[in-house]
Amino acid sequence: MHELAVCRSLLRQVERVAMQHGADEVASIHLSIGPLSGIEVPLLEQAFSIARAGTVAEGAELVTSLKGVRVRCGRCDKESAVTVNRLVCLHCGDWRTQLVSGDEMELTRVEINIPETVN
Amino acid sequence: MCDTCGCNVTPGNENLVQAGGKLASTSSGRDSVEVLHGLLHENDHQAQHNREHFERHGVLAINLMSSPGSGKTRLLEATIDDLGRDKRIAVVEGDLETERDAMRIREKGVPAIQITTGSACHLDAHMVHDALHRLDLDAVDILFIENVGNLVCPASFDLGQQLNVVLLSVTEGDDKPAKYPVMFRAADAVVISKVDLLPYLGDFEPDRARRHLRELANAASLFELSAQTGEGLGAWCSWLLAQIPQRDQAAVGERSFTVTSA
Ligand SMILES: Nc1nc2c(ncn2[C@@H]2O[C@H](COP(=O)(O)OP(=O)(O)OP(=O)(O)O)[C@@H](O)[C@H]2O)c(=O)[nH]1
Ligand SMILES: [Mg+2]
Ligand SMILES: [Zn+2]
Numbered sequence: 001m002h003e004l005a006v007c008r009s010l011l012r013q014v015e016r017v018a019m020q021h022g023a024d025e026v027a028s029i030h031l032s033i034g035p036l037s038g039i040e041v042p043l044l045e046q047a048f049s050i051a052r053a054g055t056v057a058e059g060a061e062l063v064t065s066l067k068g069v070r071v072r073c074g075r076c077d078k079e080s081a082v083t084v085n086r087l088v089c090l091h092c093g094d095w096r097t098q099l100v101s102g103d104e105m106e107l108t109r110v111e112i113n114i115p116e117t118v119n
Numbered sequence: 120m121c122d123t124c125g126c127n128v129t130p131g132n133e134n135l136v137q138a139g140g141k142l143a144s145t146s147s148g149r150d151s152v153e154v155l156h157g158l159l160h161e162n163d164h165q166a167q168h169n170r171e172h173f174e175r176h177g178v179l180a181i182n183l184m185s186s187p188g189s190g191k192t193r194l195l196e197a198t199i200d201d202l203g204r205d206k207r208i209a210v211v212e213g214d215l216e217t218e219r220d221a222m223r224i225r226e227k228g229v230p231a232i233q234i235t236t237g238s239a240c241h242l243d244a245h246m247v248h249d250a251l252h253r254l255d256l257d258a259v260d261i262l263f264i265e266n267v268g269n270l271v272c273p274a275s276f277d278l279g280q281q282l283n284v285v286l287l288s289v290t291e292g293d294d295k296p297a298k299y300p301v302m303f304r305a306a307d308a309v310v311i312s313k314v315d316l317l318p319y320l321g322d323f324e325p326d327r328a329r330r331h332l333r334e335l336a337n338a339a340s341l342f343e344l345s346a347q348t349g350e351g352l353g354a355w356c357s358w359l360l361a362q363i364p365q366r367d368q369a370a371v372g373e374r375s376f377t378v379t380s381a
């Protein structure tokens with residue numbers, strides 16, 4: 001639902017990066033997404049294919065790396081790989097855990113093309 | 120009140136606000152810029168700015184979220200009846216299609232700003248900021264922001280609030296926290312609403328809702344209440360009162376704020 005809003009925000013950031021580095025074209029945009037971010041990657045890709053039209057990222061590829069959900073236990077200090085709705089320690093069963101990864105919603109890298117000589 | 124902060128992003132100052140990222144070459148010879156930005160960077164920046172407004176004015180700002188019809192506006196009406204004489208309450212209404220909820224609040228003698236931006240499915244920090252500038256924050260102790268009825272998107276958009284409160288009405292089922300983990304993980308308090316209807320339902324177990332919430336590693340306070348009968352409203356209102364920032368602390372915040380922006 002809100003993937004289009006997220007996508008527009010993403011594209012504004014990408015355009016800013018491209019402009020600051022004098023790029024005329026963006027080749028690829030790299031994201032890091034966790035399932036607890038609330039972003040559905042297929043919906044984001046769909047929104048991207050619409051929103052990129054007419055921007056410097058028109059021909060860009062969207063590359064998403066999906067993060068797993070991991071928690072660290074506040075009681076036994078061990079890490080567990082868990083699912084989105086059971087953030088419970090797999091070693092001792094305690095629910096007082098800290099999220100280590102899984103809520104990422106980040107732009108990590110942009111590959112751009114900078115024209116050789118301008119003058 | 121914004122001009123003093125200097126952090127409004129304009130084309131002229133945006134490079135001060137955020138670094139452009141580090142340029143490097145990839146093995147394929149392409150130019151690659153490493154950045155590390157939240158996808159909602161602009162919203163997050165605006166939210167931080169809203170938070171500064173709240174802190175400067177000693178306002179407790181609460182983002183109230185739930186499915187459509189869980190009883191957000193009704194809870195606000197009941198809360199105003201209980202606390203409205205002692206505390207100055209204001210409401211920002213995110214009911215985007217109509218003015219109805221804002222009118223219900225105004226009938227209680229409380230200022231209510233309606234956000235009207237068409238049929239968005241969530242509020243964002245910019246919409247809330249526009250509303251803030253239509254309120255006298257010095258005359259507000261608690262600001263409720265009633266978000267759009269939706270358990271999905273509003274969780275992703277920081278508004279600058281200090282606290283998230285999520286309503287779960289007993290007619291929705293006690294497994295909602297397991298179905299909407301992003302929303303319920305973000306909750307600082309969960310209100311199980313419409314408990315006067317429990318006898319007619321039979322299969323909603325408040326303890327099961329609590330267990331699902333704990334399984335999200337969330338220690339949030341839970342309140343079981345009925346805005347209709349007033350049952351459980353006392354505990355909710357006491358909790359709210361305990362969350363209001365101390366005024367003298369807010370004054371200290373104002374001084375340091377002036378120094379950093381100079
Ligand atoms: N029985 C009962 N009904 C309630 C209670 N609280 C709210 N309702 C009813 O539930 C319906 C929806 O309540 P609202 O307060 O408008 O819900 P809302 O969450 O603000 O709805 P939206 O803004 O449209 O998302 C109304 O008919 C209320 O009268 C309650 O404690 N008990
Ligand atoms: Mg309402
Ligand atoms: Zn453990």
Ligand SMILES: [Zn+2]
Nearest residue numbers: 120121172248
């Ligand atoms: Zn402002």
Ligand SMILES: [Zn+2]
Nearest residue numbers: 124126127168
């Ligand atoms: Zn600002």
Ligand SMILES: [Zn+2]
Nearest residue numbers: 002240241272
């Ligand atoms: Zn939305």
